[in-house]
Amino acid sequence: MDHDIVISGGGIAGLAAAAAFGNAGFDVLCVDPAPPVTDRDAEGADLRSTAFLQPARDFLEAAGLWQRLEAHAMPLQIMRIVDAGGDRPEARVTRDFNAGDISDRPFGWNLPNWLLRREFTAHLDGMARVTYRPGTATTSLFTRAAEARVGLSDGTRVRTRLVIAADGRNSPMRQAAGIGVHTTRFGQKALAFAVTHPIPHENVSTEVHRTGGPFTLVPLPDHQGRPSSAVVWMEQGPRAQELLEMDAPAFEAAMTERSAHVLGPLTLASRRTIWPIISQEATSLYGERLALVAEAAHVMPPIGAQGLNMSLKDVSALLDLATARPDALGDADMLASYHRRRIVDIRARIAGIKALNLTSMASTPALRDLRAKGIEALHGLTPVRTALMQLGLGAAGR
Numbered sequence: 001m002d003h004d005i006v007i008s009g010g011g012i013a014g015l016a017a018a019a020a021f022g023n024a025g026f027d028v029l030c031v032d033p034a035p036p037v038t039d040r041d042a043e044g045a046d047l048r049s050t051a052f053l054q055p056a057r058d059f060l061e062a063a064g065l066w067q068r069l070e071a072h073a074m075p076l077q078i079m080r081i082v083d084a085g086g087d088r089p090e091a092r093v094t095r096d097f098n099a100g101d102i103s104d105r106p107f108g109w110n111l112p113n114w115l116l117r118r119e120f121t122a123h124l125d126g127m128a129r130v131t132y133r134p135g136t137a138t139t140s141l142f143t144r145a146a147e148a149r150v151g152l153s154d155g156t157r158v159r160t161r162l163v164i165a166a167d168g169r170n171s172p173m174r175q176a177a178g179i180g181v182h183t184t185r186f187g188q189k190a191l192a193f194a195v196t197h198p199i200p201h202e203n204v205s206t207e208v209h210r211t212g213g214p215f216t217l218v219p220l221p222d223h224q225g226r227p228s229s230a231v232v233w234m235e236q237g238p239r240a241q242e243l244l245e246m247d248a249p250a251f252e253a254a255m256t257e258r259s260a261h262v263l264g265p266l267t268l269a270s271r272r273t274i275w276p277i278i279s280q281e282a283t284s285l286y287g288e289r290l291a292l293v294a295e296a297a298h299v300m301p302p303i304g305a306q307g308l309n310m311s312l313k314d315v316s317a318l319l320d321l322a323t324a325r326p327d328a329l330g331d332a333d334m335l336a337s338y339h340r341r342r343i344v345d346i347r348a349r350i351a352g353i354k355a356l357n358l359t360s361m362a363s364t365p366a367l368r369d370l371r372a373k374g375i376e377a378l379h380g381l382t383p384v385r386t387a388l389m390q391l392g393l394g395a396a397g398r
C-alpha cells in the first residue's frame with residue numbers, strides 16, 4: 001500500500017483532515033490541483049472568514065493546529081440579530097445572544113480563510129507522515145473490497161486503504177463513485193469581503209435582516225489601525241452581480257445603508273468575491289473505500305457559521321473510528337458507522353439553515369413583520385434562547 005489515506009482536496013477541510021490523521025500516526029497523501037493562496041491581497045485569495053465554534057476549536061487543538069491560529073483569532077462574544085425590514089433600512093428590532101449566558105467561553109473564534117491556508121500548509125510541511133502535493137488532482141477512482149486505486153493528474157496511480165473526498169461541492173471522487181446529490185437552488189449569491197468602520201465591533205457578530213438574505217458582519221483584527229470586519233452579504237443573484245460590479249463609492253454607500261449603519265459608514269478593505277448559494281446533500285456519505293466530508297457531502301447557505309464546523313465534525317467522526325480500530329481503516333463496517341454517526345446531524349442542520357434562509361429572504365412587508373416578531377419572541381423565551389445558543393455552539397448532535 002502506498003498510503004493509509006489519500007485526501008482528494010486541500011481546501012480548509014482537506015488540510016485539517018491531513019493534519020489530524022497525520023497527527024494520529026496515519027500515512028497521508030493530500031492532493032489539490034490549486035496552489036494555496038496564502039496572501040490576503042493576492043489574486044484568488046479566499047476572502048471569506050470562518051467562525052470556529054467550540055467543538056471545532058477543540059478538534060483543531062487536538063490536531064496541533066490551534067496553537068498556530070490562536071494569536072490571529074478574534075473571539076465572538078455576542079451574536080446580535082437585527083431586523084431592518086421596515087419601510088426604511090433602519091434597525092427596528094435588535095436582540096443580543098451573549099455567550100456568557102451559557103458558558104465561560106466565547107461562541108467562537110473568527111479567522112480569515114487565506115490565513116488558515118497559510119498556517120495549515122506551513123504546519124503540514126513539518127509533518128513527517130503527511131505528503132501535501134498542491135498542483136496535483138485526483139483523476140480516477142478504482143476500488144475493491146481491500147483497497148482503492150486513485151489516478152493522479154501526473155499520470156501516476158496510488159494504492160490506499162481509504163480515500164477521503166474533501167474536493168468540494170462538485171467532488172470528482174464522489175462523482176467517480178456514482179454517489180448522487182439532492183440540490184436546492186435559492187437564486188441567491190453571497191458577496192464576501194472585508195471592511196473597516198469607525199465604530200469598534202467589540203467582539204459582536206451582527207446579522208442584519210431586511211430582504212434578499214442576511215448581511216453579516218463578523219469581527220476581524222484591526223486593519224491598518226482601524227476596526228475591521230468580514231462581511232457576507234447575501235442577495236438575489238442579479239442584484240449581487242450588480243453590487244459586485246459597482247464602483248467602490250457607490251458600493252460603500254449601498255452596503256452602509258444595508259448594514260442599517262450599525263457600525264457607522266463602512267469602507268471597503270479588500271476585493272469583493274462572489275459565491276453561489278445552494279443547499280446540497282449527498283445521498284450517501286460513503287462508497288467502497290471512500291468517505292465524503294465537508295462540501296463533497298453537504299453544502300448550505302452561509303448562515304450561523306455551520307459549513308466548516310460541520311466539516312470538522314465529519315473529520316472528527318472519521319478519526320474517532322480510525323483510531324478506535326486502525327486495522328479496519330476504510331473497511332465497509334467503518335464507513336457504514338461513519339454514515340450513521342453523521343447523517344442525522346447533517347440532515348437536521350441543512351433543513352434548519354434552509355428554513356432560516358427562506359425567512360431571511362422574505363420580501364413582502366407582512367413576512368418581514370412576522371420575522372421581526374419571531375426574533376423578539378424567540379429571544380424573549382429564556383429556554384428557547386439557551387437552546388438556540390447551544391445549537392449555535394454545535395452542541396446538538398455531538
Ligand SMILES: Cc1cc2nc3c(=O)[nH]c(=O)nc-3n(C[C@H](O)[C@H](O)[C@H](O)COP(=O)(O)OP(=O)(O)OC[C@H]3O[C@@H](n4cnc5c(N)ncnc54)[C@H](O)[C@@H]3O)c2cc1C
Nearest residue numbers: 009011013050051137138167168294295302305307308309
Ligand atoms: C460566503 C461564505 C462564507 C462562509 N462562512 C463560513 C463560516 O463562517 N463558518 C463556517 O463554518 N463555514 C463557512 N462557510 C462554509 C465553508 O466555507 C465551507 O464549508 C468550506 O470552505 C468547505 O470547504 P471544503 O474544503 O469542503 O471545500 P473547498 O474550499 O471548495 O475545497 C475543495 C478543494 O478541492 C479541490 N479539488 C477540486 N477538484 C479536485 C480534484 N480532482 N483533486 C483534488 N482536489 C480537488 C479544490 O481545488 C479545492 O481546494 C462559508 C461559505 C461561504 C460561501
